[in-house]
Amino acid sequence: MLRAIYRALWWIVAPLAVIRLFVRSRRERGYREHIVERFGRAPGRSPDDLAPLVWVHAVSVGETRAAEPLIEALMRARPDARILLTHMTPSGRATGEQLFGDRLARCYLPYDMPHAVRRFLHAWRPALGVVMETEVWPTLLDECRQADVPLVLANARMSARSYRRAARFGTATREVFGGFTRVLAQSPADAERLTALGARQVTVLGNLKFDMTAPPELAARGRAWRAAIGSRPVWVAASTREGEEALVLDAFSAQATKGALLILVPRHPQRFDEVAALVVRRGLSVERRSVWGGEPLAAAAAAQVAQAPLSADVAVLLGDSMGELGAYYAASDVAFIGGSLLPLGGQNLIEACAVGVPVLIGPHVFNFAQATADAVAAGAALQVSDPAHLARELNGLFADRARRVAMGAAASAFAARHRGTTERSVEVLMALLENGNAVDG
Incomplete structure (x- = not known):
């Protein structure tokens, strides 16, 4: 009964979803592009293309970046295979284009309606589907099962919060999660909850984000920026969300470290202008990365080309660019990870740890609870409760260089210690691709 109601509701929701795309396109134009793909009307591939196709779904930017090492490893393991990368957001699609160019196919995942999903599967004929992190669509699972397409989470x-919500639907939830051929969990706690929700063949392989490595040119770019900034203390607030920038600026104003520079990097590009205006209203001088830096430095010349000096009067550098988060980390002494001062679940702190930067993160990290707890236990990160606490910890770290260096070293070691998930995941996926059924984990 719940499944029938769910499918019927999509006939009501779909027109509203299209209207919402056009509303959102006022701030981010990409939402009005490729709309037909959201109903399964992608070009697909030619009937005479018989190569196996591995389809990877990464909803937005974070999932796409996490999928990068996995996709690269799949390409190396099966150079004869095709790769299809699907998304739900324009920013995720733009990130995929930036990372992979024309080395793979891409389109939007269709809305979870039977006819749309069937058209999608018929057009692409995947031999294997890989869904990243938390994307669970009941109709998609049903149609993949009927089309005999193994689907891996x-x-x-x-x-814990998502588990409690899902568990309310009882048998219906267990049927949905039971539709995955394999589930490759990040941690034992994740595996336990997923198993309780009905998932079968659950294996703990770790977090793919530990295998993300910033390209060397980003580190060189960050060092060039740092040279242009000078000896000022620098901290970055990365992947901040709506309502959070005001709290970060509160912490910046409360901070006692003289001459400090804040690099403020909103998570969503459509908010760059809004955040710049907020900084100005606070009476702070702001420089935009796009204005200060112009075009990104070429990889080969990043370390040699001199960056224009940043004025000492600038209090905030707005990171209004895509794909340069690793450079912002490399230019900073301390990193604060956004999405965590408000109850939004937090963002990925692993990339900052891998660069060797001490990490601060707020109290709301339910989407990254295990990684955060492990980083804190390793001495790589500190958790703060509010903007005032954030300001105090920043002051303490800027005043104690030895402590800052020790935290940075602990962060690098923490990131290195947990690598290897990509290799383990590829082993499972290659077995499914070759055998067409589950393997023991």
């Missing part, structure tokens, strides 16, 4: 996580 990779880098899977399930917070």
Whole structure:
């Protein structure tokens, strides 16, 4: 009964979803592009293309970046295979284009309606589907099962809060999660919750985000920026969300470290202008990365080309660019990870740890609870309760260089110690691709 109601509701929701795309396109134009793909009307591939196709779904930017090492490893393991990368957001699609160019196919995942999903599967004929992290669509699972397409939930996580919500639907939830051929969980806690929700063949393989490595040119770019900034203390607030920038600026104003520079990097590009205006209203001088830096430095010349000096009067550098988070980390002494001062679940702190930067993160980290707890236990990160606490910890770290260096070293070691999930995941996926059924984990 719940499944019938769910499918019927999509006939009501779909027109509203299209209207919402056009509303959102006022701030991010990409939402009005490729709309037909959201109803399964992608070009697909030619009937005479018989190569196996591995389809990877990464909903937005974070999932796409997490999928990068996995996709690269799949390409190396099966150079004869095709790769299809699907998304739900324009920013995720733009990230996929930036990372992979024309080395793979891409389109939007269709809405979870039977006819749309069937058209999608018929057009692409995947031999294997890989869904990243938390994307669970009941109709998609049903149609993949009927089309005999093995579907894997990779880098899977399930917070305690999400578990409680899903568990309310009882048998219906167990039927949905039972539709995955394999589930590759990030942690034992994730595996336990997913199993309780009905998932079968659940294996703990770790977090793919530990295998993300910033390209060397980003580190060189960050060092060039740092040279242009000078000896000022620098901290970055990365992947901040709506309502959170005001709290970060509160912490910046409360901070006692003289001459400090804040690099403020909103998570969503459509908010760059809004955040710049907020900084100005606070009476702070702001420089935009796009204005200060112009075009990104070429990889080969990043370390040699001199960056224009940043004025000492600038209090905030707005990170209004895509794909340069690793450079912002490399230019900073301390990193604060956004999405965590408000109850939004937090963002990925692993990339900052891998660069060797001490990490601060707020109290709301339910989407990254295990990684945060492990980083804190390793001495790589500190958790703060509010903007005032954030300001105090920043002051303490800027005043104690030895402590800052020790935290940075602990962060690098923490990131290195947990690598290897990609290799383990590829072993499972290659077995499914070759055998067409589950393998023991």
